[in-house]
Amino acid sequence: MRARVLAKADLLALVDCLCQDYEVIAPFAGRGRDSFFEPVTDQNRSAIRLHLPNPSYPPKRYVFPHIERMLRIHLDDLPHIEPLYDAPKRALFGIRSCDTAGIDHLDRFYLGRDYRDVYYAQLREHLFLVNVVCTDPDLDIDDDCFCMCADTGPAARDHFDLQLMDLGEELLAVAGTPAGEAYFSQPLFKKATPAHVNRRREILAEIRKRFKLATSWYAGTSRLITLKKVSNEIWEQIGNRCLECGGCSYLCPTCTCFTVTERPAGPGDYERVRIWDACALGGFTRMAGGFNPRRAAHDRRNRRFFHKLAHYFIQRDLSVTCVGCGRCIGVCHGAIGMPAVVEILRQASVGSEIHATTGA
Amino acid sequence: MQPPAPDNVYLPKIAILDRTEDEIADVRTFYWHFDDPAVQTVFKRFRPGQFAQVSVFGVGEFPASLPPSPTEPNLFLTVRKVGSVTAALHQLKLGARFGVRGPYGNGFPMQNYFGQNLVIVAGGIGLIPLRSCIVYALHNHERFRKILLFYGARTPGDLMYLNELPAWQEAPNFECYLTVDRPDQAWSHHVGVAGSLFKKPGVTVPVENTMAFVCGPPIMFRFVIRDLKAMGFEDRNIISTLERYMKCGVGKCGHCCIGLAYVCTDGPVFTYEQIKRLGEDI
Ligand SMILES: Cc1cc2nc3c(=O)[nH]c(=O)nc-3n(C[C@H](O)[C@H](O)[C@H](O)COP(=O)(O)OP(=O)(O)OC[C@H]3O[C@@H](n4cnc5c(N)ncnc54)[C@H](O)[C@@H]3O)c2cc1C
Numbered sequence: 096m097r098a099r100v101l102a103k104a105d106l107l108a109l110v111d112c113l114c115q116d117y118e119v120i121a122p123f124a125g126r127g128r129d130s131f132f133e134p135v136t137d138q139n140r141s142a143i144r145l146h147l148p149n150p151s152y153p154p155k156r157y158v159f160p161h162i163e164r165m166l167r168i169h170l171d172d173l174p175h176i177e178p179l180y181d182a183p184k185r186a187l188f189g190i191r192s193c194d195t196a197g198i199d200h201l202d203r204f205y206l207g208r209d210y211r212d213v214y215y216a217q218l219r220e221h222l223f224l225v226n227v228v229c230t231d232p233d234l235d236i237d238d239d240c241f242c243m244c245a246d247t248g249p250a251a252r253d254h255f256d257l258q259l260m261d262l263g264e265e266l267l268a269v270a271g272t273p274a275g276e277a278y279f280s281q282p283l284f285k286k287a288t289p290a291h292v293n294r295r296r297e298i299l300a301e302i303r304k305r306f307k308l309a310t311s312w313y314a315g316t317s318r319l320i321t322l323k324k325v326s327n328e329i330w331e332q333i334g335n336r337c338l339e340c341g342g343c344s345y346l347c348p349t350c351t352c353f354t355v356t357e358r359p360a361g362p363g364d365y366e367r368v369r370i371w372d373a374c375a376l377g378g379f380t381r382m383a384g385g386f387n388p389r390r391a392a393h394d395r396r397n398r399r400f401f402h403k404l405a406h407y408f409i410q411r412d413l414s415v416t417c418v419g420c421g422r423c424i425g426v427c428h429g430a431i432g433m434p435a436v437v438e439i440l441r442q443a444s445v446g447s448e449i450h451a452t453t454g455a
Numbered sequence: 456m457q458p459p460a461p462d463n464v465y466l467p468k469i470a471i472l473d474r475t476e477d478e479i480a481d482v483r484t485f486y487w488h489f490d491d492p493a494v495q496t497v498f499k500r501f502r503p504g505q506f507a508q509v510s511v512f513g514v515g516e517f518p519a520s521l522p523p524s525p526t527e528p529n530l531f532l533t534v535r536k537v538g539s540v541t542a543a544l545h546q547l548k549l550g551a552r553f554g555v556r557g558p559y560g561n562g563f564p565m566q567n568y569f570g571q572n573l574v575i576v577a578g579g580i581g582l583i584p585l586r587s588c589i590v591y592a593l594h595n596h597e598r599f600r601k602i603l604l605f606y607g608a609r610t611p612g613d614l615m616y617l618n619e620l621p622a623w624q625e626a627p628n629f630e631c632y633l634t635v636d637r638p639d640q641a642w643s644h645h646v647g648v649a650g651s652l653f654k655k656p657g658v659t660v661p662v663e664n665t666m667a668f669v670c671g672p673p674i675m676f677r678f679v680i681r682d683l684k685a686m687g688f689e690d691r692n693i694i695s696t697l698e699r700y701m702k703c704g705v706g707k708c709g710h711c712c713i714g715l716a717y718v719c720t721d722g723p724v725f726t727y728e729q730i731k732r733l734g735e736d737i
């Protein structure tokens with residue numbers, strides 16, 4: 096492990112170092128348990144915290160913006176088409192382990208397979224990730240966190256440039272990339288000793304016991320979905336609770352769907368933009384002429400969980416497409432966030448298994 | 456699979472509209488060439504059954520099949536006016552510039568069928584994606600056994616590409632059977648659904664060593680599949696193209712998924728065996 100330590104009091108000094116090289120984005124506390132990512136400025140710099148609830152509005156927007164301009168189209172005698180790229184050098188300070196895993200998923204999705212997404216690639220290439228390990232059982236770990244089940248947290252194993260972990264008086268810094276390691280030449284970093292590494296292990300062992308929501312029976316659910324053991328009635332039950340707001344997909348660190356549209360941008364000018372989209376929404380698959388292959392809400396809900404949990408997609412995407420951040424639990428008016436659906440499927444399968452043995 | 460991705464897969468290439476031809480009501484064929492000859496050369500390596508993403512600048516983009524065969528000199532699209540972007544394409548004047556990117560999708564693996572019979576069943580504008588494989592097969596007709604086309608539409612006025620039939624019929628191993636649901640006075644061919652042609656006196660549909668291509672509206676598709684299965688066709692010897700809402704064409708926007716498959720990159724061509732295993736109804 097390429098590790099160093101720095102004094103907790105030097106946290107802002109590290110942020111200042113990053114600010115020399117990047118536009119730095121950090122989470123800030125709002126009212127209650129609200130929090131939000133914002134660019135660091137001279138004014139808000141002192142409000143940077145190591146421990147605070149993870150913002151609901153996910154950091155995926157720094158690689159996959161909510162609305163992203165793709166092309167400028169100028170209509171004159173001849174149309175003039177120009178791709179628009181906006182990829183500033185950014186450091187995301189304080190990204191949680193679940194969201195780091197989310198970005199890793201997006202990397203595999205947008206950069207892999209048949210085609211490479213150049214808009215994503217540019218934003219990602221210029222993004223430096225400073226992961227902060229969740230160690231405060233009250234501030235960092237929410238009632239809804241289930242990264243333990245998704246195997247993404249509380250401490251990310253990779254996919255960050257730098258990782259910081261609170262050891263009490265000091266912070267342990269781990270470099271995940273050469274770019275991260277380069278910062279270790281700054282005088283604020285000191286050598287880490289085996290005692291530091293031990294302390295890290297102890298804290299993690301302790302914090303793992305402090306999760307409130309520890310059940311999310313993925314493997315079993317995957318099996319049921321893959322083998323098509325989930326009855327249509329169960330999907331209907333789940334679908335009936337969906338209000339089709341799309342919130343779950345918008346807040347999901349691994350949801351990738353978008354729509355594309357053209358909008359006016361001045362006289363004779365148009366922009367082609369892409370916008371987050373959600374398979375929960377009624378129009379997602381509706382074709383010209385009105386034919387919609389997924390008419391019922393439960394066909395669409397089924398879709399989301401099928402994609403996230405079916406074995407085929409786990410193979411295709413190389414992981415369960417859920418990182419355990421818990422945002423869908425918080426946002427869903429119908430109480431059908433991921434753990435709830437997993438639980439509904441588990442109970443239904445227990446029911447049907449009992450049914451199968453007694454009915455025989 | 457696809458050739459290595461160019462820098463920006465979402466960037467439309469400039470196409471220039473050379474000529475249009477009306478096919479049937481609301482359906483028009485658009486002949487075009489690329490502004491950049493190098494783009495034209497690369498694009499011309501498309502396969503039957505592939506599609507392109509077509510932009511009308513300032514309005515939007517939509518997927519359209521490539522009805523020409525790569526063995527033909529011209530590039531063209533045949534598009535029905537149904538919504539905003541297709542209507543805008545219909546408005547374009549000759550010489551106008553629009554955008555095309557692609558070709559996308561898997562296409563029909565025509566070489567795999569050398570030495571076999573082809574039974575091609577089309578309903579309405581389902582002939583658009585199949586035209587490419589018909590013309591490709593006729594161009595290489597000595598490499599196939601029989602090539603049978605069964606083509607049905609609602610009325611005689613809904614049949615497309617009819618002016619090409621005489622040229623197609625020059626191939627010695629080609630047979631074509633037409634049918635409509637509602638004939639007019641001048642109609643001298645069959646009346647009935649596409650599948651009823653299979654039982655018409657004088658028609659022999661080969662089943663052994665035969666690939667069946669089916670494209671058309673969902674109801675027609677279901678009935679034709681039933682008829683083909685009744686004749687003894689195996690699921691893996693029936694092949695079709697699927698249509699889904701699409702935005703990107705390159706496997707990223709997520710709109711076109713059916714069950715396990717992305718129609719834009721895994722399809723749009725699927726065998727019936729694959730369609731049944733998608734895990735979601737089509
Ligand atoms: C692989 C494939 C090949 C196709 N080939 C042809 C063809 O050769 N000729 C032809 O006339 N039509 C074809 N279609 C259908 C054609 O794409 C739609 O009719 C067209 O998208 C409608 O666009 P619109 O803007 O006029 O309609 P609107 O209702 O205004 O649609 C807006 C947008 O929604 C999406 N969309 C809506 N309906 C469809 C649909 N049925 N399929 C895909 N995307 C849709 C498109 O992005 C479209 O621009 C094909 C569709 C697919 C998927």
Ligand code: SF4
Nearest residue numbers: 337338340341343427
């Ligand atoms: S957040 Fe809940 S109600 Fe909203 S779309 Fe998702 S499942 Fe449906």
Ligand code: FES
Nearest residue numbers: 704708709711719
């Ligand atoms: S059209 Fe976008 S994923 Fe297939």
